[in-house]
Amino acid sequence: MKITEFEHPNHPDHILMLKSSDVPYKCDGCKELGFGPCFKCEDCNFHLHEECALASKSSYHPLLKRCELRFCEETYGGRYCDACGKDVMGFxxxxxxDNAHDLHPCCLKLQRIIIGDGFELRLSDKVPSKCLKCNSKEISRGIKGWSYVSSCGEYCYHVACVKDLVLENWRNGYFNGDNDNISAQTSNLALLQIASPSNEVAQRGDRLGSKAKKFWRIAKMVLxxxxxxxxxxxxxxxxxxxxALVSSTSA
Ligand SMILES: [Zn+2]
Ligand SMILES: [Zn+2]
Ligand SMILES: [Zn+2]
Ligand SMILES: [Zn+2]
Ligand SMILES: [Zn+2]
Incomplete structure (x- = not known):
């Protein structure tokens, strides 16, 4: 049975209810952003991802086969997540x-395979081609991070880069939940060149015309x-x- 009410030791005074959120929320467990259903206390504006609220004591991940992953509520500073490369700020x-691996609870639970319309994406720690957002195989600090890669190998996005895309726009106030304002917001957003295609890709576009259009149509769906x-x-x-965000992401 699905758990819809929950008492969490980090929020002992109120019961948390599983509800979907109209605006993105910042999880009070892992401090990362989330959309959709979460455990929340409306009185206190307290939110937990399902993955954070229902974390298990220990777990495994097929991309870190030799590691037993133990859940901790906090860790010492300077840790980053092996999947998304972002700092670990909480759960x-x-x-x-010795050289410990870290995974945010949501990154541990990332879908391993995404089935789309005529294509399949796999979560991978190796990238056959450059990420379509940053045009690189590494994310930063020499970290490779994990990516979603299509079976043909042509479509590849770092988990980190997709997170950045959404986070930048969240910080810029595009996700403030003011529904009346959405059309104004989205037209602003369309004016922003959020992720200008790399020179290489632009050149490819000049050469290939309709093929490039098809490429970007699929790339947006993938994103x-x-x-x-x-x-x-x-x-x-x-x-x-x-x-709107996805539509303004390429030429
Ligand atoms: Zn969380
Ligand atoms: Zn509360
Ligand atoms: Zn390990
Ligand atoms: Zn992560
Ligand atoms: Zn990237």
């Missing part, structure tokens, strides 16, 4: 090896699916903004 799964896989399925106003 985390960490292995017991939208990855956003849902990372942040949860967007509903209502969030879905509209995600749509």
């Amino acid at each position: 985390v799964y960490q292995c017991t090896h 939208k699916l990855i956003i849902s896989a990372i942040f949860g399925d967007p509903t209502g106003g969030i879905a509209i903004i995600v749509e």
Whole structure:
């Protein structure tokens, strides 16, 4: 049976209810952003991802086969997540090896395979081609991070880069949940060149014309699916903004 009410030791005074959120929320466990259903206390504006509220004591991940990952509510500073490369600020799964691996609870639970319309994306720690957002195989600090890669190998996005895309726009106020304002927001958004295609890709576009258009149409579909896989399925106003965000992401 699905758990819809929950008492969490980090929020002892009130019962948390599983509800979907109209605006993106910041999880009070892992401090990462989320869309869609979460455990929340409306009185206190307290939110937990399902993955954070229902974390198990220990877990495994097929991309970190030799690691037993133990759930911790806090860790010492300077840790980053092996999947998304972002800092660990709260709840985390960490292995017991000397050079420990870390995974945010949501990153541990990232969908391993996304099935789209005629294509399949796999979560991978190796990239056959450059990420379509940053045009690189590494994300930063020499970290490779994990990516979603299509079976043909042509479509590849870092989990980190998709997170950045959404976070930048969240910080810029495009996800403020003011539904009346969504059309104004999305038209602003469309004016922004959020992720200008790399020179290489632009050149490819000049040469290939309609093939390039098809390429970018699929790339946008891929991106939208990855956003849902990372942040949860967007509903209502969030879905509209995600749509606009993805549409303005390429030429
Ligand atoms: Zn969380
Ligand atoms: Zn409360
Ligand atoms: Zn390990
Ligand atoms: Zn992560
Ligand atoms: Zn990237």
